[in-house]
Amino acid sequence: MAPKVLVSDKLSETAVQIFRDRGIEVDFMPDLGKDKDRLAQVIGEYDGLAIRSATKVTPKILENAHKLKVIGRAGIGTDNIDKDAASKKGVIVMNTPFGNMITTAEHAIAMMFAVARQIPEASASTHAGKWEKSRFMGVELTGKTLGVIGAGNIGGIVCGRARGLKMKVIAYDPFLSEEKAQKMQIEKVELDDLLKRSDFITLHVPATEQTRGMLNRTALEKTKPGVRIINCARGGLVDEEALADLLKSGHVAGAAFDVFAVEPATENPLFGLPNVVCTPHLGAATTEAQENVALQVAEQMSNYLLTGAVENALNMPSVTAEEAKIMGPWIKLTDHLGRFIGQMTDEPITAINILYDGSAAEMNLDALNCSLIAGIMKQMNPDVNMVSAPLIARERGVKVSTTNQEQSGVFEGYIKVTVVTPNRERSIAGTVFSDGKPRFIQIKGINIEAEIGQHMIYTTNEDVPGIIGTLGQTLGEHGVNIANFTLGRSVSRGDAIAMLYVDEPVPATAVDALKATGKFGQVKPLQFDIA
Known part of the structure; x- marks a missing residue:
């Protein structure tokens, strides 16, 4: 039977047609996402759910999602999806982080120009019939230092555009290597250094426990007098009240915000202040970006439902279509190893130790780990799968460790799993033969080819x-x-x-x-x- 997908938000007809062309049955109901009760009633019929931001995927909806395998968000933000509830249900959550990169980066650059030259206020003044030429004295971008917080996909594009504007670019990003920084022709610095040196600061990081409030009052007070701050990333990265105070004092010369701590933002400490440019979360709002993310989510969901390929998942390791073909027998092997352990163990498991040898160590180990843990956990919960298993293991305090080694025996590669319980350890190893069939090759340290x-x-x-x-x-x-x-x-x-x-x-x-x-x-x- 063909997989069945529900599109509950406004995706383009072209994206909907991708599902049909791939042989997937699709129901296009673009206004259904606004009716959470109706969505909860019908969601049980579908293998996939494609959404934008209007649909809120809550635990109540997921309770009824008996067939659901994947949720695809056309866009990067997934705040409207309860990812923990989805993971426990075994549902993959995908987004499309690359479809709107250029659009969001361009918006940040546009906001930087706008705040540098006070364009919105000057426009409003001129529309009002005033001619306040001396009031709106701006600054050039050429030669100024731009501090980029987060030099990943979008931040990296901003760095390139800024260099084209003849700006000096410095970046704070713990994951940015010196080699990559040199290749990008930017300078890698620590956050305090960036705050002290930057004429403009732009943020391009996700909202995490580490990044929320990263520009708090203390950090903002370290900035260079006359700095201008742009945030087109996520609301809550900057202490908006502290920024408002520093704007009023004149320490911060201007700010441009597309995202806010509370959205929709009907009131905010930044609203009404001079030289503060605000837009209603428009970073990805271009015709090209909206089409790109819609097409991308349709392709990703189709690939998963038809081939098992996992792309841009937030709660599951990514597995390409090519990897899925090669790893299929090894995924099956890890499931068998896990099921053997699960059926043989009647005590609480405290640790799972996994050894990958030879060719097995060169594969996508995150995916293999998920499959193996799922195999173990299925004895306790038949509904568990590769998505939910790692979360369940963590909740139960099970420690998972992985070791890789070069080929050490007669087999080109094998996998050995050892589980630890309060009273004993139990181990089993297996491999995949040339016929593509998994075999057990060792149990309790005794060699066997079963x-x-x-x-x-x-x-x-x-x-x-x-x-x-x-x-x-x-x-x-x-x-x-x-x-x-x-x-x-x-x-x-x-x-x-x-x-x-x-x-x-x-x-x-x-x-x-x-x-x-x-x-x-x-x-x-x-x-x-x-x-």
């Missing part, structure tokens, strides 16, 4: 004669047909294990009969998702 089937039974025993016969006879007496039988042992007459792939679920009576023989330390029927 094909994985939907129905299996795992036993531990001493390495003594008669074990194979007992297994075969007992299962046969209970109508269980063996498809594949694999044995492993530590040393002769030492610890041994068996993995049997059988055609049907092993009945409890067969398990009890095997235990009653007294030959087995452990008898455990297992189920795996082979589809």
Whole structure:
């Protein structure tokens, strides 16, 4: 059955057509997002939800989203989506961070020009029939120092445009390397240095615990007298009341804000002050940008629903279409490893340690980690998936660690997982053979090459004669047909294990009969998702 997507905001018809052209059923209801009760009623029918900012994806709506796999936001901001609730529900949240980069950067540059030359006030004065030429004395941008806080995608474009205006550009960004700064022909500095040296300051960082209020009163008082501050990034990065005070005192010569701590902003400490330019969150508001993000979100959602490719997800590692093809068998392997551990462990797990060897270590390990953790957690919660599993593990205090190493054995690559509980450790390793099929290759430190089937039974025993016969006879007496039988042992007459792939679920009576023989330390029927 084809996936089904709901578009509940105003996306372009071209974007809607992308879904149809890709074979996805789509319902285009651009005003539905404003009716949260109606949206909650119908959301259960859909695999995907495409939105802009009008639709608010709340826990109540997600409670009814029984089929939903992905939410796509046409734009960068996802404040209208409860991402924790989506993650717990196992729903991927995507945005489109690149579709409006140029538009937002251009808006910041436009705002810088506007505040440098007091264009809005001069325009209003002239419209009013005044000719106040001497009142509006501006400053040139050429030769001035622009301090850019956040030199990533949008900030990087601003840096390039500013250099074209013959400005000296300095940047504060903890993630910016010296090499990248040199390539961009800008100077990397610390925040205090930027505040003291900049004639203009523009912000281009997301709203996080670290960045909210980063330009507070203390930081603003460190700025160069006569500075002008531009914020087209996120509201709340600047203490608006403190900035208003410094504008009134004359320490700050001007400000240009497109975003505010509270939006819609019907009142604000900055409103009504001279040489303060304000726009109603227009950074991405161009025809080109709105079309770009709509087309991008349609492509991203289609790629995920049809191929499993994950692009620009906020609560899940990105996996390209090419990676999805190559990693498919390894994702399946990690699920099997996790399900084995989950079914074998009946104590609280305190830690999960994952070893990637050889070629496995060169893959998208974040995605493999998510799959493995999901496999473990499914025994406790069948609805968990790659999106929700890491969050659930964190909430339960499970520590996850990853180790990479070069090829160390006969296999080109393998994955080994060890879980720690209050009383023991349990480990299993697996690989993918050349036929593309996952195999278990080690359990409890004992080597084995076991094909994985939907129905299996795992036993531990001493390495003594008669074990194979007992297994075969007992299962046969209970109508269980063996498809594949694999044995492993530590040393002769030492610890041994068996993995049997059988055609049907092993009945409890067969398990009890095997235990009653007294030959087995452990008898455990297992189920795996082979589809």
